Structures are given as C-alpha cells and as structure tokens.
Amino acid sequence: xxxxxxxxxxxxxxxxxxxxxxxxxxxxxxxxxxxxxxxxxxxxxxxxxxxxxxxxxxxxxxxxxxxxxxxxxxxxxxxxxxxxxxxxxxxxxxxxxxxxxxxxxxxxxxxxxxxxxxxxxxxxxxxxxxxxxxxxxxxxxxxxxxxxxxxxxxxxxxxxxxxxxxxxxxxxxxxxxxxxxxxxxxxxxxxxxxxxxxxxxxxxxxxxxxxxxxxxxxxxxxxxxxxxxxxxxxxxxxxxxxxxxxxxxxxxxxxxxxxxxxxxxxxxxxxxxxxxxxxxxxxxxxxxx
Amino acid sequence: xxxxxxxxxxxxxxxxxxxxxxxxxxxxxxxxxxxxxxxxxxxxxxxxxxxxxxxxxxxxxxxxxxxxxxxxxxxxxxxxxxxxxxxxxxxxxxxxxxxxxxxxxxxxxxxxxxxxxxxxxxxxxxxxxxxxxxxxxxxxxxxxxxxxxxxxxxxxxxxxxxxxxxxxxxxxxxxxxxxxxxxxxxxxxxxxxxxxxxxxxxxxxxxxxxxxxxxxxxxxxxxxxxxxxxxxxxxxxxxxxxxxxxxxxxxxxxxxxxxxxxxxxxxxxxxxxxxxxxxxxxxxxxxxxxxxxxxxxxxxxxxxxxxxxxxxxxxxxxxxxxxxxxxxxxxxxxxxxxxxxxxxxxxxxxxxxxxxxxxxxxxxxxxxxxxxxxxxxxxxxxxxxxxxxxxxxxxxxxxxxxxxxxxxxxxxxxxxxxxxxxxxxxxxxxxxxxxxxxxxxxxxxxxxxxxxxxxxxxxxxxxxxxxxxxxxxxxxxxxxxxxxxxxxxxxxxxxxxxxxxxxxxxxxxxxxxxxxxxxxxxxxxxxxxxxxxxxxxxxxxxxxxxxxxxxxxxxxxxxxxxxxxxxxxxxxxxxxxxxxxxxxxxxxxxxxxxxxxxxxxxxxxxxxxxxxxxxxxxxxxxxxxxxxxxxxxxxxxxxxxxxxxxxxxxxxxxxxxxxxxxxxxx
Numbered sequence: 034x035x036x037x038x039x040x041x042x043x044x045x046x047x048x049x050x051x052x053x054x055x056x057x058x059x060x061x062x063x064x065x066x067x068x069x070x071x072x073x074x075x076x077x078x079x080x081x082x083x084x085x086x087x088x089x090x091x092x093x094x095x096x097x098x099x100x101x102x103x104x105x106x107x108x109x110x111x112x113x114x115x116x117x118x119x120x121x122x123x124x125x126x127x128x129x130x131x132x133x134x135x136x137x138x139x140x141x142x143x144x145x146x147x148x149x150x151x152x153x154x155x156x157x158x159x160x161x162x163x164x165x166x167x168x169x170x171x172x173x174x175x176x177x178x179x180x181x182x183x184x185x186x187x188x189x190x191x192x193x194x195x196x197x198x199x200x201x202x203x204x205x206x207x208x209x210x211x212x213x214x215x216x217x218x219x220x221x222x223x224x225x226x227x228x229x230x231x232x233x234x235x236x237x238x239x240x241x242x243x244x245x246x247x248x249x250x251x252x253x254x255x256x257x258x259x260x261x262x263x264x265x266x267x268x269x270x271x272x273x274x275x276x277x278x279x280x281x282x283x284x285x286x287x288x289x290x291x292x293x294x295x296x297x298x299x300x301x302x303x304x305x306x307x308x309x310x311x312x313x314x315x316x317x318x319x320x321x322x
Numbered sequence: 323x324x325x326x327x328x329x330x331x332x333x334x335x336x337x338x339x340x341x342x343x344x345x346x347x348x349x350x351x352x353x354x355x356x357x358x359x360x361x362x363x364x365x366x367x368x369x370x371x372x373x374x375x376x377x378x379x380x381x382x383x384x385x386x387x388x389x390x391x392x393x394x395x396x397x398x399x400x401x402x403x404x405x406x407x408x409x410x411x412x413x414x415x416x417x418x419x420x421x422x423x424x425x426x427x428x429x430x431x432x433x434x435x436x437x438x439x440x441x442x443x444x445x446x447x448x449x450x451x452x453x454x455x456x457x458x459x460x461x462x463x464x465x466x467x468x469x470x471x472x473x474x475x476x477x478x479x480x481x482x483x484x485x486x487x488x489x490x491x492x493x494x495x496x497x498x499x500x501x502x503x504x505x506x507x508x509x510x511x512x513x514x515x516x517x518x519x520x521x522x523x524x525x526x527x528x529x530x531x532x533x534x535x536x537x538x539x540x541x542x543x544x545x546x547x548x549x550x551x552x553x554x555x556x557x558x559x560x561x562x563x564x565x566x567x568x569x570x571x572x573x574x575x576x577x578x579x580x581x582x583x584x585x586x587x588x589x590x591x592x593x594x595x596x597x598x599x600x601x602x603x604x605x606x607x608x609x610x611x612x613x614x615x616x617x618x619x620x621x622x623x624x625x626x627x628x629x630x631x632x633x634x635x636x637x638x639x640x641x642x643x644x645x646x647x648x649x650x651x652x653x654x655x656x657x658x659x660x661x662x663x664x665x666x667x668x669x670x671x672x673x674x675x676x677x678x679x680x681x682x683x684x685x686x687x688x689x690x691x692x693x694x695x696x697x698x699x700x701x702x703x704x705x706x707x708x709x710x711x712x713x714x715x716x717x718x719x720x721x722x723x724x725x726x727x728x729x730x731x732x733x734x735x736x737x738x739x740x741x742x743x744x745x746x747x748x749x750x751x752x753x754x755x756x757x758x759x760x761x762x763x764x765x766x767x768x769x770x771x772x773x774x775x776x777x778x779x780x781x782x783x784x785x786x787x788x789x790x791x792x793x794x795x796x797x798x799x800x801x802x803x804x805x806x807x808x809x810x811x812x813x814x815x816x817x818x819x820x821x822x823x824x825x826x827x828x829x830x831x832x833x834x835x836x837x838x839x840x841x842x843x844x845x846x847x848x849x850x851x852x853x854x855x856x857x858x859x860x861x862x863x864x865x866x867x868x869x870x871x872x873x874x875x876x877x878x879x880x881x882x883x884x885x886x887x888x889x890x891x892x893x894x895x896x897x898x899x900x901x902x903x904x905x906x907x908x909x910x911x912x913x914x915x916x917x918x919x920x921x922x923x924x925x926x927x928x929x930x931x932x933x934x935x936x937x938x939x940x941x942x943x944x945x946x947x948x949x950x951x952x953x954x955x956x957x958x959x960x961x962x963x964x965x966x967x968x969x970x971x972x973x974x975x976x977x978x979x980x981x982x983x984x985x986x987x988x
Contacts, residue, residue, distance in 0.1 A: 189731075197731075198677030218680060218799045246799065 039158065040102035040109045041069035044078055044116040044260075051113075051260030053304030057289040058112055058155060060303070064296055065165050067158065069110065072101050080115035081227060084122075092132060093139040095123035099150045100142065108151040110158050114259035115226075117154045118184040118192065124150040125191045154185060154194070156258045156288060160202050163209045169297030171211025174319045177291070178215050178252035179203040180243065182262045183223045197221060203288060207256055210295040217250035219243050224265045233272075240265045241273045244281045253315060254284040256291055263287060268309045284312035294321060324450055325357040327383040328442060329374055330419075331365035331390035337424045342435040346389070349439045353446045357381050366396050371403045378407035385452065387445045389417035389438065410454035412910065412973060417445035440986055447985035451978045455910035458951060462548040463660040464488065464901045469540055469840070472500020473883060474875025475665035476522050477890030478897075482663075483531040485898040490657060491526070492554055493536045497601035498523055500667050501876075504584065504691060506698040506705075508883055509747040510778035516600060516700070523602040535655070537607050543662070543843050546952035547870030548906045550662060554655040560608040561594070565645035568596075568604040572637035572646075580612050582702070586692045588710065589702025594637045599700050608637075608646075615648070661870045661897040664854060665890060666840055668831040668876035671726030671734065679722065679798045679827065685711040686805055687798060687825040690721075690744055697751055707755055709824055712803075716823035719752060720807045721745045721763040722795055727830030728766060736851070738830030739880040742769045745828045746782040753786040761788045762820055764795050764809055772882070791818060798825055831880045845933045846871055854878050864893040868932065868953075872896050911973040912954035913961060919968035920946040926960035926969060935960060 047055035062069050077083065077094055084091025099120060102109035111117040126132045127144060137144045159166075186197045195202045198221060204214040224243055225236030244266060247255050257263045267285040274281055285308065293303040300322055305312055316322045328350045332338035343361050350359035358381050362370045365388060378386065386409065388400045393416040401411035419438040427434035464487050468479040471493030479489045491498070502508075503523075505515035527534055535556060542553035576592035584597040591597070593613040594606045610616050614634035621631050638646040670691050674682035686709050688696075699705040709716055723745055727738040742765065749761040763782075768790070770776040782788045795809035804821040811818050833852040841848040846866040847855035854873045857865040864872045874889035875881055881889070900906075913935075922945030927935045934953035940946045947960075947969070961969045967976055 196677065199681060216683070218677070218683075218797070222797070246801075249801075 037066060038068040038070060038107050040105050040107050041071045042075060042078070042098055042102075042109060042111045042116055042120070043071065044080075044111065044113040046260035046264075047112055050264055051287075053307040054112060054260055054263070054287045054289060057287060057293050057303045060298060061159075061289055061292050061296060064298070065159075065162055067162060070105065070107070072098060072105075072109075075101070078111075078116040078119040080113075080119050084119060089135055089139065091119070092123045092126045093136045095119040096127060096136045096144065097140055099123055099127075099148075099152070100140065100144065103148060103150065108153055110153055110155055112155045113261070114154065114182050114184040115261060117152065120150075120152045121192050124148075124152055154258065156185075156203055156206065157194070159289075159292065160206045163206050166209065166292065166296065168209075168211060168295050170295055170321065172207075172291060172295050172319075172321060173211050175212040175291075175315075175321065176215055176251055176253045177207050177212050177286075178217055178247035178250060178255045179207055179220060179288075180224075180247070180255050180257050180262060180266075181220050182257070182259045183221055183226075185258065186221050203256060203258060206288065207291060210291060212291065215247070215250040215252045217246055217252070219246045224262045226261055226265070229265055229269075233269075236265050237269060237273050237276055240269055241277050241279070241281075244270070244273065244283050245277075245279060248281070248283060252283070254286060254312065256286050256288045258288055270310050282310065284308065284310050284315050286312060324355040324385050325381065325383050326353075326355045326385040326387060326446060326449060327374075327377055327381060328353070328356060328359040328387045328389060328446070329365055329377075330359070330361045330442070331370070331388065332361060332363045333390060333420055333424075334364065337390070337420050337438075340424045340428045340431050340434045341419060341438045342431060345435050346438050346442065350389075350442055350446075353443060355385070355450060356446065357383060365390050366399055371399070374400070374403050375407045378404065378409060384409065384413065385449045386414045387417055387442060387449050388414065389419050389442050389445070391420040392416070392418045392422070395421075410456075412455035413449070413452050415445045415449040415452065417442045443985050444982040447981040448978045451975065451981055452973070455972055457907045457910050459905045459907055460548050460952060462901060462904060462906055463550075463658045465490065465657070465659050466897050466901070467492065467540075467550070467552055467657070467659040467662045468665060469662065470500070470665035470667050470834075470875075470877070471495075471498030471526075471534075471536070472665060472667045472875065472886070473502045473519060473522075474667065474877075474886040474890040475500075475663070476519075476526050477887045478663045478665060478874055478894045479526055479532055480522065480529065481891050481894030482897050483529050485894070485901075487531065487898065487901050489529075489532045490554075490659070491532060491534050492538050492540055493534070494539050495597060496537050496559075496595070496607045497597045497603070498526065498534070498536060499598070499600075499602065501669075501691070502883060503598060503600070504586075504694055504698075506694045506701070507747065507751060509743045510772075510774045512747070512751070516698075520600045520602075523600070527602045534603065536603060538655075540840065540843065541654070543845075545658075546950065547868075547900070548660045549952070550659045550870065552657050552659055552662075554657065556653045556655055557607075558610070558650045558652050559606075560610070560613075560647055560650050561606055562645045562647045562650075563603060563605045565643045566605040566641075567643060567645075568606075569642065571640045571642065573606055575636055575640055577634065577636065578612050578614050580609070585695045585702045586689070588692055588695050619648075661872065661900050662844065663890075663893045663897060664840065664844065664846070664871065664873045664877060665875045665886075665893075666834050666837050666854075666877040668880070669834050671738075671829040671832050673725050673827050673829050675732055676725060676827075678796065679725070679825070680800070684798070684800055684805065684825075685709075686716075686800075686823065687827060689827050689829045690741070690748060691829070693748055693826050697748075697755065705755075707752065714823070715756065717756075717758060718760050718820070718822040719749075719762070719824045719826060720795075720798075720805070720820060720822040721749065721761065721826045721828060722798075722807075723763065723765040723828045724794060725827040725829045726832070727828075734830060734832075734851075736830075737769065737880070739769070740882045741828035741830060742767075743772070743775055743778065743882070745826075746770075746779045746788075748826060749782050749788040750778075750786045753788075761786065762807075762822070763788055763790050764793060764807070765790060766792070766794055793818075831876060833877055837877055844868065844871055846873070864889055864896060870900065908952060909956060911956040911971065912951055913949045913956065913958070913969050913971050915947050915949055916968045916970070917946045919966050920944075921966050921968070922946055923965065925963050925965070929959050929963045931957065931959065 079094035225239040405411040578593040582589045582591040617631040695701040770779045793812040872893040874893040875886040
C-alpha cells in the first residue's frame with residue numbers, strides 16, 4: 034500500500050460541530066505532504082445509535098467504508114474516535130464468516146475472506162510522521178494534558194492501539210512540538226460521550242472529573258483526538274463551573290491545532306476562534322501567538 | 323545355544339477365563355529355541371515362583387519368558403525369581419497377556435487366544451537377543467544442599483540435619499528468614515510471625531550438622547544423584563564473621579544510608595547493615611554499591627576523576643574486634659552433594675503494571691507486605707500504621723484483592739491463594755490497632771479453603787465490621803488528600819465510589835527473580851511463570867524429573883506457611899531416604915553409543931530431556947556422543963533420533979524391536 038496517500042473518513046461531526054478539527058487536519062497534512070483523499074459518497078459509521086440498536090447495521094455501515102477504501106488500495110484514516118472504533122470493530126467482526134455473509138448480502142457486494150483492512154486513527158498517522166514536522170514555533174511553556182478518551186484504546190484486542198491505561202502516542206507527538214505533557218491518570222477515562230443528549234448529569238460529572246484532574250496534574254490546556262470529547266469538555270465548561278462551583282477555564286485543543294501552531298500556522302487558519310473556552314489568553318500569556 | 327522356558331500364567335481366571343491356555347502352550351512349545359513351556363495358576367505366588375526356579379535349574383534354562391501381567395506389575399518380582407535360580411535377571415522377558423490381551427478381549431476367547439500366542443511369539447524373539455546386564459553402583463555423598471533460607475528451606479535443612487546428615491544452606495540475602503520474617507502476624511491464628519520463626523533460625527544457625535552460607539548463590543551444578551558438584555559464589559561481606567560479635571556499633575554509626583529492602587522502601591538502612599533486628603547470622607555485610615570507602619577506592623582506581631568521595635572507614639575505626647576486612651573478595655566454593663533441595667521461594671508481584679491503580683506513583687497505595695512492615699513492632703514505624711505520604715493515621719482503608727492474580731490482561735491468570743486470607747487478617751488487625759478505622763475489601767471471590775479459614779473470614783465481617791464489596795475496582799486516583807476508589811458492587815449492579823486515606827493492594831506471588839536461571843543450572847523444568855515443575859502434581863509433589871533434586875515451597879506455586887513447612891519436611895524425608903543407603907544401584911536399561919557408528923551430528927544431545935548426553939573427541943579426532951549413565955533414564959528418544967543407528971537402548975535394542983515385529987510374519 035502507498036504510504037503518503039490515505040483514504041480519509043471525516044465522519045459527520047467534522048463536517049458540522051468539529052469543522053475546526055477537519056480544517057486543521059487537512060491543513061497540517063497538506064503541509065506535511067500527506068495526501069488525504071476523502072472517501073466518495075461516505076455514509077454514517079453507525080456510532081451514534083445504529084450499533085446499539087442493530088448489530089448487522091452497526092457492522093454493515095462501516096463495512097461499506099472499509100470496502101470503499103480497499104478499492105482505492107490505501108489505508109483508511111479516521112479522525113473521530115467513534116468512527117475509528119466502529120471501523121475497527123467492523124474489520125474485526127468481518128473475520129467471522131456468518132457476519133461476512135450477512136454483510137455481503139446487505140451491501141450487495143462480495144466481501145473477500147482475506148480482506149486485510151488497514152484502519153488507523155489520525156493521531157497514529159501523525160505520530161508515525163512526527164519526524165517530518167518542521168517546528169517553526171516550539172510550544173515552549175505549554176503544559177498539556179493529553180486526553181485519549183475511552184474508544185481509541187478499548188477493547189485492546191479490537192483497536193490494538195496503545196497501552197489501555199497509560200497510552201503514550203499522543204504524549205510523544207505533543208512533546209515533539211516542544212510542549213510539556215503532564216502525567217495524569219485519566220487519559221482513557223470516559224467523558225460521557227453521547228449521553229450529553231439523554232443524561233447530561235452523567236456527562237457533567239465525568240467531564241468535571243477529567244477537567245479538574247487535568248488541572249490538579251498541572252495542565253494549562255488539554256489536547257484531544259475526538260470531536261465528541263471536545264464538545265463535552267469544551268462547551269460544557271460553563272455548566273460544569275456552575276454545577277460544581279469550581280473554576281475550570283481549561284482551553285481544549287484538537288491535537289491537530291497544536292501541531293499547526295508549531296508549524297507556524299496562524300490561529301485563524303487553525304480556527305482557534307471556534308472554541309467555547311477561549312484559548313487565546315493562554316497562548317498570548319505563553320507568547321505563542 | 324539358547325534354552326528358553328515359557329511360563330504361562332492363568333492369573334486365576336483373569337487370563338485363563340478368556341485365553342485358552344492349552345492351545346497357547348501347544349503353540350509355545352513349537353516356537354524356536356523353546357526348551358520348556360508350562361503353565362501356572364498364580365505365577366507370582368510363592369509356589370508359582372518356586373516352580374519357575376526349579377524348572378530353570380532342572381532344564382538348564384538360560385532365557386525365560388513369563389507370559390502374565392504387565393511388566394509394571396511384576397517384572398521386578400520375576401527378575402528376582404530368575405536371579406535366585408542363578409540367571410542374570412535381565413535375561414527375563416515379560417509377555418503381557420493380561421492388561422493388553424485377556425482383559426480387553428474378555429468376551430472373545432478365539433481372538434484373545436490368537437493374540438496371546440502372538441504376544442508370546444514376540445517375547446521369544448526379543449528374549450533371544452537379550453544380553454546379561456549388570457546394574458551399576460555409585461557411592462552417595464551424604465551431604466545435602468538446601469537452596470533458599472526461607473521457612474521452607476529452614477524446615478528442610480533442620481529435618482535433614484536431625485536425621486543425622488550434613489547440610490549446607492545457601493541463601494542469597496545477608497540473612498535467612500525469607501518472606502516470613504517480614505510478616506507481622508500469621509493467619510488464621512494471629513501468631514506473631516517472628517516469634518515462631520526466629521527460634522527455628524537460631525536452631526539452624528547453631529546446628530552442628532548445618533553449614534550456613536548467607537550472601538551466597540549457587541552458580542553451577544554438575545553431576546547426578548548421589549554425586550552433584552556445585553559451585554557456590556560467596557559474595558564479599560567485607561566483614562570477618564569469625565571475629566565479628568554482632569555488637570552493632572558499626573551499623574549504628576555508619577553515615578551512609580539507603581532505603582531498606584527488608585522494609586520495602588518504607589525505612590532506611592546503613593551501608594554496613596543487617597537486614598533486620600533478628601537477622602541470622604546477626605552479623606553485618608557491607609553494601610558495596612553505597613559504602614563511602616568503597617566509592618573512594620573506586621575513585622582512586624579510576625584515576626581520581628571527579629569529586630573525591632570521603633575516606634570514611636568509620637566502621638573500621640569503631641569495630642572493637644577488628645573484623646572489617648576491606649581486602650575480602652568474592653570467592654568460589656566447590657562442594658559435593660548427594661542431593662539438592664530447591665526452596666527458592668517467591669517475591670511479591672510488582673504492581674507498577676497496574677496503571678489504573680496509579681502504577682506505583684501514589685505513595686498511599688501500598689502492598690499487603692508493606693502494611694505488614696508498618697504493623698510490625700520492629701518495623702520502620704514501630705508498629706504505627708501511618709500514611710507514607712504525610713505520616714497521618716488513616717481512618718478509612720480500601721483493600722484490593724487479586725492484584726497480579728486472576729488477571730489474564732496482566733499475564734497472571736493464576737490464583738495466589740494466600741491473599742484472601744491475609745487481607746482478612748490485615749482488616750482484623752487494623753481494627754485492633756485503631757477501632758475507628760473502617761475497612762473496605764474489594765474481592766472477586768473469597769477463597770477461604772483451609773483449616774479455620776472460613777471462620778477467620780467471617781470474623782473479619784462480624785467482629786471487625788469489614789465491608790466486603792464484590793468486584794475488582796476499575797480505577798484508583800488521588801483527589802486532594804484522598805484516594806478515590808472506583809468500582810462496581812457486582813451484587814447489586816451499581817457503581818461504587820469510595821474516598822479513602824489508604825489503599826492496600828493484595829499483590830500476588832511470583833517466583834523469586836532468577837528462578838528460571840537456577841532451574842536451567844539444575845536442569846529441572848520451570849513453567850511459563852518461572853514456577854518450578856514437580857515430577858507429578860499429586861503423587862510426587864517434591865520430586866523433580868532429575869533424580870536427587872527436590873523442590874519445596876512457594877518456588878513451585880503459591881503456598882501458605884503450613885504447606886511450605888510440610889513440603890520442606892517432605893523433601894527432607896526424600897533426601898534422608900536417599901542417604902540411608904551407602905551405595906545407589908542404577909538401572910542398566912540405558913542408552914549406549916556405538917562410537918564406530920556415531921557421526922557426531924549430536925542430534926541426541928539436544929533431544930535428550932535429561933541432558934544425559936554429552937560429547938567428546940575420540941582418539942581418531944571425531945566428535946562422538948557420550949551417555950552419562952547416571953543421568954540416562956532409558957527413555958529411548960536418542961535411539962529413535964539417531965540417524966546412523968549408533969545408539970541402542972540396552973534391553974530394547976533396535977534389533978530386538980525389529981525381531982519382535984518380524985516374528986509375527988516370519
């Protein structure tokens with residue numbers, strides 16, 4: 034397979050609430066000479082509700098994307114941790130013959146027995162290419178809590194990503210940018226995910242714990258790899274502060290935005306103005322913009 | 323000229339019930355070289371054996387086939403019978419027409435009879451090729467080596483010595499005592515661990531038949547049962563223990579300190595030290611890695627670069643008997659032993675793999691063994707249970723069972739057996755220390771199989787008021803001064819979140835570091851976790867596949883103290899039985915190499931499971947295989963592997979097996 038060309042699966046959030054993730058991802062990949070080719074006619078990955086309601090639908094939806102990438106002959110990159118999880122699950126489940134036959138029926142196309150789908154998350158792609166990042170503006174003085182979320186690492190036999198409890202991949206990448214990462218124990222704890230729609234009380238509780246633990250560990254911002262985590266941690270801060278009477282005020286970056294800053298790209302280009310918790314004062318304070 | 327006698331046994335109706343003995347005898351009489359074929363109701367009975375004996379003498383027989391039961395049953399019996407008639411006992415062959423014939427064809431007399439005739443035919447073909455064999459005799463060195471000075475090794479050494487035999491004990495640490503010396507109390511009786519252990523340590527050190535080598539390690543083992551040659555490394559103590567009186571002035575005044583291994587990082591020790599107050603021998607060693615004068619000497623030796631370390635030598639100046647010996651170096655001790663007992667014990671699983679519990683980063687997340695040190699009156703806090711972070715007294719304590727046990731994700735699927743009980747003990751003892759303490763125990767199952775164990779566990783609940791919560795915690799994290807334990811109460815299916823002052827992890831047992839290397843040196847088996855493997859888990863629990871080497875205690879698998887003591891004694895009995903004879907007789911049914919045929923491929927060397935084959939250069943400078951007759955078990959693997967057919971197993975030669983087969987159609 035070609036290694037500078039990748040099939041890109043943005044997923045629904047990157048076209049809507051997480052546009053800044055999509056824009057910054059494409060921008061830095063372009064700068065690094067990595068060719069992202071958006072899958073044509075892509076559909077939902079099944080993360081939101083499909084997989085919890087219907088097993089076959091939960092596998093067939095991402096299987097469709099896997100097949101499309103397979104035809105291009107390049108690895109498939111997902112930016113969202115939920116999409117990544119669904120795609121990985123589908124690749125795992127399709128090893129089973131019964132599942133493969135049912136999905137073939139649904140998709141009206143034969144799924145070969147020897148399909149070796151290569152699915153990676155954007156953070157894996159950029160970590161592999163971290164030596165090519167030409168640091169224009171080292172992120173000196175920035176203390177970052179790297180937050181991986183629950184879905185990248187679990188279940189380990191499906192995602193095969195990194196250590197389940199204390200992953201290091203994103204830390205290596207952020208350290209490479211000149212920033213400092215903090216040692217904290219909540220890298221892979223749940224933020225509440227899509228419960229924000231049905232049980233916001235759970236989300237505020239879990240997200241509050243993440244934010245306060247990151248602060249206790251000495252972080253002045255957080256780097257995330259998932260649009261759902263970002264949404265919960267960034268947009269809920271005012272609610273959390275009111276509920277827990279605890280000043281948080283922790284800027285939440287997509288890791289791609291931090292790479293962009295180190296590459297010398299402008300805050301506007303990286304859409305840093307799109308966040309609820311304004312990161313500008315912190316960056317000004319650290320003399321990074 | 324062979325004169326074969328065939329004795330067909332009825333075994334009551336066991337054989338005669340389904341085999342037509344008359345027809346068998348008729349056929350047997352026609353077999354080649356057969357002088358006599360006769361039958362017996364019970365061949366193994368005294369009259370039966372007497373009739374065989376008489377027949378041999380009367381007919382001048384020189385080969386005997388007994389067609390009866392399995393050789394496992396009575397081969398030894400009939401070897402004695404033929405020997406008493408003046409024959410070489412290895413000129414006997416058993417034809418198994420019971421287990422492999424009459425019993426399996428009990429409802430088909432025709433088939434059973436035909437098969438019995440065939441089996442006897444094969445035995446006749448084989449017995450013709452038998453050669454007289456003579457057992458070898460080796461002298462036994464009546465001195466035992468005990469490796470490891472924990473409770474298991476101490477028990478084994480004392481029992482062997484009390485049976486009247488010499489013992490050398492080799493212990494890696496500066497003192498014997500092992501893990502048991504670190505414990506405060508033992509379950510389920512709450513006996514003081516030191517009070518029951520230290521008298522045994524003293525008995526051992528003072529026993530006239532035991533030589534104690536502490537701060538020493540077994541490096542090389544050669545030889546075989548009765549005659550092991552062992553190379554022991556005696557590490558330099560830099561203290562002459564013959565002069566030292568153990569007065570303690572040196573370790574009280576030594577200025578260089580480090581964390582104490584014995585107190586598991588909770589206390590300090592000096593560079594010249596005894597590991598704990600009741601250490602045996604009660605005499606110190608000098609830690610070469612931190613001693614100031616040694617550092618100074620190294621600095622001089624390396625050309626005086628960098629900062630000059632102080633030339634301390636305070637211990638030397640203060641020692642009233644002049645026992646400090648700076649010139650002492652590591653020495654090698656060579657000793658001969660007749661038997662070896664391995665009691666290398668266990669260590670505590672290192673919980674730094676458990677990132678979800680802090681990965682070793684939280685000072686107030688401690689192990690059960692660390693809690694033992696905190697509770698011990700002779701421990702670093704004189705028995706005061708405090709939080710390592712700030713010295714405050716914990717009021718709420720959470721215990722987590724099965725850390726490094728029953729956890730496939732951490733590569734430790736086995737149960738460590740003692741943790742359920744020691745955790746119950748800890749909770750009961752904490753409550754005795756401070757009645758206001760509230761204990762929570764997170765468990766998967768409570769395994770309380772043992773005398774008075776279940777009652778002890780109930781005592782933790784009923785008397786100490788411990789809250790047991792079923793479920794392995796998912797996470798432990800620090801929030802301010804508290805530790806938050808997250809988990810699930812699996813019995814009610816609800817998440818639990820408890821804020822506590824101290825967390826105690828019931829870490830499991832794993833073999834001591836270096837157990838695998840020791841096993842390779844001894845040529846005994848070890849499993850995927852480095853636990854040593856016994857010869858049979860039920861019936862030969864302290865033997866190994868290598869004669870003369872025994873295993874006991876927690877180096878074989880998780881064990882509690884009474885089991886370790888029982889195993890130490892069991893191994894001692896085996897050693898004493900071995901030493902009760904002056905001469906060992908070894909089976910002659912072993913492999914021999916035809917050096918003229920050997921091509922020196924040495925396939926046999928690698929294939930031999932007992933490492934009984936070595937190689938040497940012959941006089942015509944060829945590489946040839948050599949069998950160590952004392953190690954060979956006669957399994958025949960080398961014979962099957964040997965390509966030029968240079969190896970034969972005496973009593974089961976290639977030619978004999980071929981003859982057995984061809985006898986059926988020729």
